[in-house]
Amino acid sequence: MFTQQLVNGITEGSLFALIAISFSLVWGLLKLVNFAMGEIYMFGAYAGWIVVSYITPNLFLALLAGFAVGWGLGWIVEKVAFKALRGVPHIASLVCTIGFSFLFKEIAAAIFGAQTKAMPSFYSSTALVVAGANVSWLQIFMVALAAAMMLLLQLLFYGTKIGLGVRAVALDYRTAGLMGIKVDRVTSIAFSLSGALAAFVGVLAAIYYNAINPYMGFVPGIKGFTAAVFGGITSIPGAILGGYLLGIIENMSVQFVSSGYKDFVSYLLLIVFLLFRPNGILGKKAKL
């Protein structure tokens, strides 16, 4: 049972880890939280759902559609909540993203209806059995995909010009601007990327859980955020570690504490961590 819970935790953890990266990206650049992240995730799931149920039952196309929709929504949120509000109090941007969270949820409910919709499953057959724990192809695929995504991001940040720009802006906004980096463009791209990532995870989650509805984003949004803080919100490896740890801790606390207290355990751990390691497990100074 322990191994089964570990497998469950790691699978759930890959979802958390990817959302955590989204939060981490925005935080690193703007020191801000996008509370509409969960809703972008939800719209991604709907985009994937439209593709597989109306166009073609192709998993990769669905993921791509989610990515694209998330990119667009991230771009919109950035333009309104952050760019238009540059140089104004933090709290304004924060409240603006809360407004977006409301708006997205209810727009989705108005367009698609509030009913939970079925999402077909892919690769759900058992791939292997490890110490009595079933592991499905989808679970392997998810973990692999999460790993690939993280690798890709590292490559992006450390191997490309735009990545260099993102790191520079994260380090020092003003100096980066003086050095000729197009700060607005870099922020916009990073923000859209974070949205795209969240929506991408939305599609994955929809396939994993086989269901979508307009209010599905709230819990993963909060969990992703928690994971990001857990691992160190200023660092992407930290966010990933936080995601997996949170997934494993939650599943283990169901097993060894009680299902009613699983969130309690993770939030308590979060507070304790904040007290003794305010920058998270891997977080140091602004490092991406």
Add this chain to the structure above:
Amino acid sequence: MISISRKYRLVLQLCVGLLLIALPYLLGNQYFVRIATMIGIYVVLASSLNLIIGFTGMYSLGHGAFYGIGAYASAILSLSLHWPFWVTMPLAGLFTAMVGAFLGLATLRLRQTFLVFGTLAFGEIVRILIMNWNSLTRGPMGIPGIPVPSLFGFSFKNFSNYYYLVLVFAALVVFLIARLYRSRVGRAWVAIREDEVAASTMGVPVFGYKVLAFTISCLFTGLAGAFYGHFVRYISADQFGMNESFLILTMVALGGTGSIIGPVIGAVILMLIPELFRFLAQYRSVLYGAILILVIVVKPEGLAGVKGLFVPPSGTARFHFRKQKIDSAAEGQAGGGAA
């Protein structure tokens, strides 16, 4: 600030006061009186959160939980020990303040930005505790039948009566907060908001005053919870979740941080919008989100807030994480720079 002449202001306050007193008669309808009462409770909530956000420059995303602690404390005391509202209400406030003080002592040394996460997690912990602690809180079943307060045989069951009760309470809280704001204590808070290091060299014990602000804010929030519980007479955990924290935060931001009247306006508007647009049925929530975004984009400082507050003159507020080496080291030592 644009200052109005004292005389003019007094006349205005008198007019508003009279209007508020005459309100139940003007409105006639119990539905509107109820909304007015709820607005009163939210005026308290928003004003006390403003004490933290607007005056002292800290964050709290856990105020929904403090609100719930107050409501539950008063409800449980009055139902299990049959104490009157006039005893349970202040006790609930004190208890909430105590919890707030403990949380403050634990987390206020953290960098301000981490306070956001700390309070958010705390809010969730409280909600989960309420949901699971069946023997005390009846868990998800909620607590029905909370008694209506009465005073010397005079019952507040009638909404108009309760309205006056809440009116007195809200007016008192706003008055107290205004007095604190204009006192030595309030100046210390604003000094902390503006520059912690400078405040400490001017003799302000930064940490102590932060905890004080947090505690007082929680006291008022807990009291508001008690007033709420005895008003609706049924409370359940889902009434005090994260959405509630967000709602209160939104009221402060929309009305205007750092001013006395701002949160009041925010509470009035955000309570009225959903009622005014009821005829839109499911599209009402879409509109709510849209209005929120629009107002914030047009007036980021809030409707009655101080323009540009929290933004250093250079205008690169949120990007000033790395100033001079000595500077950031100083901030680190003194417990964090501006968020």
Add this chain to the structure above:
Amino acid sequence: MQNRMIALLSAVLVLVGGASLWAAGGTDNTIHIALTAPLTGDYAEYGVNFQRSVQMGIDEINAQGGVLGKKYVLSVGDSRGDPKESVSLAQKWTSDPSIVAEIGDFTSSCCLASQPIYDAAGMVQLSPTASATTFTPGSVWSFSIVGTQAYEQPFMADLAFNKLKIKRMAILFINNDWGMDTQKFFKENFEKIGGKIVAVESFFQGEKDFNAVLTKLKESKPDALYMATMYNDGALISLQRQKMGWDIPVLGPSSLYSTELTKLGGSSVNGLYTNVSFFAKDTDPRVQAYVTGFQKRFGATPNFHAALAYDAIYILTEAIRRAGSTDKQAIRDALAGIKGFQGLTGTITFTPNRDAIKGYKAVQVVNGDFKLLK
């Protein structure tokens, strides 16, 4: 700045005051009733079904000439599943002199929160679905037609223990007022007749990952799993259970009865036992008329909750007809006196506590379809 704001504030208040003036009214040949339902938020899909069914019933009754020669006018309010909103709506309805009765809300906590308002104002609060045992005893104005879990769960316990010969049961319930009640009554009754509950676990509204709880429940080696959940969560749980390779009989209360369960759950819900008091495949012509009418108009098959709302408007109509007037007290008394009302969800007779005892029929999902159990 400040004075402008205060002026604005007073203007708004005056506006609200003015608005109250035109809110009154209601002419002689209409009957105004109100519906409170969560049209947005977590419970929106149930609330929307409420609205559809009640609107459908009203349109039918109006088409037949209305009741007492008067036509219905329906006011709908969105409570978002938030008790505060529900209370606010209750206040709105009771403050409107033209409204004579209210149908709603969906969740028990919303109903409980608004109960004092209806009680104080003296207006019928007829909830199709509120099943908390504390609800209807709380006020003589409160009615519920779903039948509380105190009646339904003994039936399910009997089905499980005596008919299906299940000795060891694991329970998974949604941690809200309804789920708490459901699991409590099932547990009590199942243990009373000799069964053993080997594990009880819960989850919160909005959670999508049940792998951990299922893994833990599996460990307790039960004969069957009892899901005290709504159909959408039930479908998700079944899917994840199937993927885990945990093959076990599954039972659950009537909230699982919905064509959506089989649509969402696919093959994973095959073999699931539940009970119905409303059955869409019922040969009763009234049920068929309702189901086809609903399908034609909204493109969906009505579920148990939708049918309950439909029954609510008809039983209210019956009460108004018997009362012979739209006096609120008369309507309440007539409603309380209704016995043996033939609804789509079975025969409804109000107990002295104003909740309903229903007849229950066991059903099983066979090849993606609900079949009555012999």
Add this chain to the structure above:
Amino acid sequence: MILEIRDLEKRFGGLVAVNKVSLSVAEGTTHAIIGPNGAGKTTLFNNISSIIPADSGQVVWRGERIERLPPQKVSAKGISRTFQNIRLFGYMSVFDNVLTGTHNQYKSFVWAAVSHNARYRREDKEGRAFVMDILEKVGLVDKREEYARNLSYGEQRKLEIARALAARPQLLLLDEPAAGMNTAETEEFDRFIRELRREGLTLLLIEHDMKLVMSLADKITVLDYGSKIAEGTAAEIQNDERVIEAYLGKRRV
């Protein structure tokens, strides 16, 4: 001696910002600290005012060690300061900025603030009168309702000193008070400082304007790379080899 610093040391990572510096300030004198940029002058001030505690060494105030006290306690002892990069309370009125400076002198707390009791009224009246006196002295009376951030640079410098004076300090630490001032302003500032000195205030001053330093300082300490390289009167310092070296670079022999 009003203030004695003994072997104070502060490191940032590998950088030794203050390297075993000792100096003493006599009561009623004006003591200047000079040195090239990055010599550790501001860090020394931060150590004294406890914003950044020193790693080792002692800060002795009238015979009492204060290096472990928090900044507000140091302030309460009678040490007040200004900052190199002006740190005013931007969104506070000029008047309130100075009034905040009086924080330590009064005891009004929450109860007094909300009840407006006798003590509050007395302290409030007293404090406001005192602040008006100070504002008059620095010439900011007309600007008292303005937000501090809306003042000109020179006015902000004055306001910062006014705020520091509101704490009724016995020792005032001034960190480059004349930076960015033009000649006329500097002269006015010179007069202002002399007046403070006449009132018996002890001053410790970091300044780059040598003319000002030479005219004001009774004693000058020179820091370079965190270490004290010279100390003495204006005349002594002007002729000190090592000082000239530090400022102009090593002279070829």
